[in-house]
Amino acid sequence: MAKRRKRSPVELKPVEPHMCDIPLRLKILQRLPFFTSLTAQEITEINTLFREVGFEAQESIYHAGDPAIRLYVVAAGIVKIMRHALNGQEILLDILTSGEFFGSLSLTDDDTYSDTAIAQTAACTLSISKSDFRSILARYPTVALAILDITSKRLHEAHETIRQISAHTVEERTAHTLVKLAEKLGEPHDVGLLIQTPLSREDLAGMVSSTPESVSRIISQFQKADLIDTGRQWIAITNLPRLREVANISD
Amino acid sequence: MAKRRKRSPVELKPVEPHMCDIPLRLKILQRLPFFTSLTAQEITEINTLFREVGFEAQESIYHAGDPAIRLYVVAAGIVKIMRHALNGQEILLDILTSGEFFGSLSLTDDDTYSDTAIAQTAACTLSISKSDFRSILARYPTVALAILDITSKRLHEAHETIRQISAHTVEERTAHTLVKLAEKLGEPHDVGLLIQTPLSREDLAGMVSSTPESVSRIISQFQKADLIDTGRQWIAITNLPRLREVANISD
DNA sequence: CGTCGAATTGATGACCCTCAAAGTTAGTGG
DNA sequence: CCACTAACTTTGAGGGTCATCAATTCGACG
Known part of the structure; x- marks a missing residue:
């Protein structure tokens, strides 16, 4: 069997800063699974609370131990969530794509991130401060319910992962x-x-x-x-x- | 070294049905970490939505695969949450005591429980239908935020468990x-x-x-x-x- | 006291981690 | 365009941890 040399078929689309211009931001926010219930007017308002940051591939978005003050949304690109063990081993907890959120959710959480977020590809993120997000949740109950759904679904997945590791x-x-x-x-x-x-x-x-x-x-x-x-x-x-x-x- | 015979020092307090009479129910509901923000009046109102069920030690509260329609709160006793693997191995995901909740949270979840709840000791539970609970969340945003906090904390713990299993x-x-x-x-x-x-x-x-x-x-x-x-x-x-x-x- | 389920202990081997070395691929600069 | 390097990947050998199976002991309870 002749071995042919293989080139990677993965095509990396560069994520330019201008990808996240205002109309696109609104479109992305509108599409977020937890903002679908809001009107265009409300989205526009909320949009002003978001800050936009781009990351290059392999760049870290935040590290475990940093003060946990922001909630992030992936606008474009892929982000991986990791956790380090003391022995140097690294666990990859989740891989997130456009429309998924990560970072600081809970006010009662420790005030530092317990995991590390790294841009797997070049990525564009929208982020909002924890307190601003909280006030949105308090104002729009349907958004809070949607976030709760997603979080409890992630909890189920984590439990499923635990079962996987144990039994397979x-x-x-x-x-x-x-x-x-x-x-x-x-x-x-x-x-x-x-x-x-x-x-x-x-x-x-x-x-x-x-x-x-x-x-x-x-x-x-x-x-x-x-x-x-x-x-x-x-x-x-x-x-x-x-x-x-x-x-x-x-x- | 002389081996002495040992008796179990664990004292099992029997949980009688009458433990969950009306005043006690109100007290338990009031103390729930996610209802602390409500007034006595509101608690009394919400109380009517809860149904009370007692379980004997080792009795199952629900099984994985059952239609997921209720949210439970541990009033007294200890409840364990398990998940079965196909090979018969059983994973113990969590141990819950008085004031902690379990069961069906998310409307978008599969309509069956993904895990099994078993009374570890004799236990008394309060339960509420998924839809009733949803309407409470929609009515009282602070309750929804509290539930979200707890759920995301559990997610962190689950991630921590994953790290534990992998690295230790x-x-x-x-x-x-x-x-x-x-x-x-x-x-x-x-x-x-x-x-x-x-x-x-x-x-x-x-x-x-x-x-x-x-x-x-x-x-x-x-x-x-x-x-x-x-x-x-x-x-x-x-x-x-x-x-x-x-x-x-x-x- | 007798019975049953839980807990202990031992032997064995599978799985997989570790360490090490060689092979490949992508990217770089001449 | 090609050589060269660095990083990723593959493959091998060895050993450690832990699961499995089995036999015995122990503790609770009638």
Whole structure:
């Protein structure tokens, strides 16, 4: 079997600052799952409370331990949420795309972030101060309910992750993670369902709570079984149904 | 070393139905962390929406897969929240005491419970229908904010658990779990800081994502090191500071 | 006192982490 | 356009932790 050299099929769209001009900001805010109930008038008003910041790929948005004062929304690009262990190991808790929020939600939380947010790709974020956001929640109960829904859904997912780590092998967890990523970020491509973000073995290891080496072995195995196609920093799924079987997905 | 026979120092207070009479119900509701902002008048009104149900020890309150229609509050006793894996392994996600809530929060959630709630001791619960609770949230924004705070705090804890499982050994996790339990349920006692709930090795195994056998070995080891005192279905901590060291607790 | 479930303890092996070295790929500058 | 470097990835060997299975002991309760 001749080995062909592979180039990454991932296309990185540069996120320019001007991407977040006023009309686009309004459009993004309007589309947020928790602002859908608001009128255009109200959105315009709320828009003035948001500050816009762009980040380059791999740039950190905030670090664990920083004073937690802002709530962020991903306008464009992809952001990863991490948590460090004392032994240096890094856990990747979540990968967020346009329209998802992160950062400081709770007033009673410790006043420092407990995790770290890093721009996985070049990204544009909108952020609002904790207190401004609180007053929005107090003013518009439907928004608060929507945020509550999303948060409790994330809690369910976290619980599901706990179950995953406890009860499944690295192989199963890796398959499961790939399926989830494909559902969230997958784009049809001639190499298969391509996960549209640069994704290293180390990132994957952080998601399945393992090591880059172990993930690499599993990935190679998947590739030999023709479940996926992969290269440096990219993965495409060529046989989603069978990958699901390996993942033994129940939910 | 002469082995003395040990009797369990855990005292189980029977929870009788009449414990939850009207005045007590009001008192419990008033004390709920998310209802503190309401007036006595409002509490009395809300009280009528709650239904009271008692459970015997080990009785199940609801099962994963049941239609998710109610939100529960622990009035008295202790409730454990579990999640089953397909391979039969059971994860213990949380242990709840008086004043904590569980069950169905989110309207957009799947319409079935994703976990199982079991009365660890005899317990008395107050429950309210999902829609009634929603209307309370919509009417009293401060309540919604309080619920959001609690939920996002639980999300943080779940993330912390994920980090724990990934980065620490069973020994460290066990120590950590014991410290947390002692903080939450510990009562001073002549045998040490007693964890006031019948707690089997299997329960502990479910909390640290391990097996009863492994937990038993660790527990024996702790006992030899004079960190704890233990017997069938009970554990008391005799040296909390050193147990903390073993847990390597950072938060 | 006898019974049953819980807890302990031991032996074995699977899984996967660690350490180490070699192979690949992307990006850089001549 | 090509060489070169640095980072990512792969692959191998070895060992440690922990799950599994099994047998015994212990404790609670009738």
